[in-house]
Amino acid sequence: MDLQNRENFLNKLAQRMGRERKLVPDQMEAPVNNHPTTRLTHLSQQELCNEFMNFAKVLLVDVVETKEADVAQAVLEVCEKYGGGNIVLNNDTRLETLGITDAVKAKFDSYIWDFTNREENISRSEQANIGIVYGEYGLAESGGIVLFASKDNGRSTSLLPTTSIVIVRKSTVLPRVAQLAQILHEKAQAGERMPSCVNIISGPSATADIELIKVVGVHGPVSKIYVVIDDL
Numbered sequence: 001m002d003l004q005n006r007e008n009f010l011n012k013l014a015q016r017m018g019r020e021r022k023l024v025p026d027q028m029e030a031p032v033n034n035h036p037t038t039r040l041t042h043l044s045q046q047e048l049c050n051e052f053m054n055f056a057k058v059l060l061v062d063v064v065e066t067k068e069a070d071v072a073q074a075v076l077e078v079c080e081k082y083g084g085g086n087i088v089l090n091n092d093t094r095l096e097t098l099g100i101t102d103a104v105k106a107k108f109d110s111y112i113w114d115f116t117n118r119e120e121n122i123s124r125s126e127q128a129n130i131g132i133v134y135g136e137y138g139l140a141e142s143g144g145i146v147l148f149a150s151k152d153n154g155r156s157t158s159l160l161p162t163t164s165i166v167i168v169r170k171s172t173v174l175p176r177v178a179q180l181a182q183i184l185h186e187k188a189q190a191g192e193r194m195p196s197c198v199n200i201i202s203g204p205s206a207t208a209d210i211e212l213i214k215v216v217g218v219h220g221p222v223s224k225i226y227v228v229i230d231d232l
Contacts, residue, residue, distance in 0.1 A: 040175035048140040055143030059203030072099040085129035091152040115151035131161035135168035141176035144202035148195035164221040
């Protein structure tokens, strides 16, 4: 449709609707409030962490608090609690630095995500009882965890195993998703490489679509565990 035909069409359409053509968009109404950017921001970092952990428990998340020096042992105990077996871990240097990768490899049948072997990654994740990942942020408002996908941090690690363990630091808990959006915006403005996917996960997989009966584990892990490092 050329410009003249388009204008004629839109003029006729406006005439049939009983009004003049709008060539300038209406001014946006003022926001009712600023809650999206300020909700929970008055809390201290420790209060945000308490809010985060308390809401996560409502979502049936098993929350384990630990110090950084004890985190590897805490993860091993969680693995034992949830049946051990095959375990898949992301190839994350932060898991290695905390001693988690070596500790798990020494005790369980483990597989480390390998970006050069896509089919093996998915197959191992499907067969694994437990997947272990490092969370970028926690969200106090929803009890959710933020995961960034990359070549060494696969989505399957936290999606396909029966049990999902996420390591997160108290210092990285944010009030809500608005603060996460600001962080991502600043990264983009600085020219940083962005994650291929940003996942916000709130508790174990659950649905109540059928007869309003809640069923856990239909679309993902049956159990979700947050191992929270107290670094405040």
